[in-house]
Amino acid sequence: MDQIIREKIKQVKKGDQSAFEDVVSFFQNKIYQHCFRMLGNAHEAEDMAQEAFIRAYVNIHSFDDNRKFSTWLYRIATNLTIDRIRKRKPDYFLDAEIKGTEGLDMYSQLASKERLPDEEVESIDLQRYIHQEISELPPKYRSIIMLRYLEEFSLQEISDILDIPLGTVKTRIHRGREALRKRLRHV
């Protein structure tokens, strides 16, 4: 897959916009999910994920072909979400809940369209609970826990994505794991 993406990026750099469509299509779920977990609501997640792809496109010539495109793309997306979190008004979460009544809150987004047998419903409740606990971690721990365990990047790649030293990644992942251990031990 890496090779296919590499080829597509070459075409995009030559000015072929349609090649970028395949790139977006391939990464859309990953990047949207990343933004959603960072921001906690569908509305902002969609805005920021779209913005991440647009910025990647506009700045494609500054992407070094010897690096991994996914690392670069996650870096753009993570920076955008962290900026957004910083700029939030303190009452933002109340607004998000009100908007949720229009079907834009995260639970409606997560809801399955089909009816499921009881045990599956139970497991979806658990998955949601876990999602909730992850999303309540401070952003600097949350981003690392997600990149490591949900998006399966190595610690070195996480250090590249977030542009922080490997030692800092390790300290934060330890703290993030301990925080979640305390929250999830009774599950």
Next chain:
Amino acid sequence: MNCNNKSIELMHKYLDGDLSKGEETTLRMHLEECEACQKHFHELKRTITLIQSAEHISAPADFTSAVMKKLPTEKKSMKYTR
């Protein structure tokens, strides 16, 4: 060994794949005799399993086309070559 610091630090090194052979032995021997640390270690590993089971979320159906519509227009030269 001080349970609250040293062995927990070793557990995290283990989880990051950073444990040396010697440290591995130290940790294993400690876990055999310390129930509190065994529990802590078990909880940490279970936490990771739980995190990995969090629900996957998909982008909205029209996501890609929405992005494509917002991109700056293509260079004219490229359009003519197709």
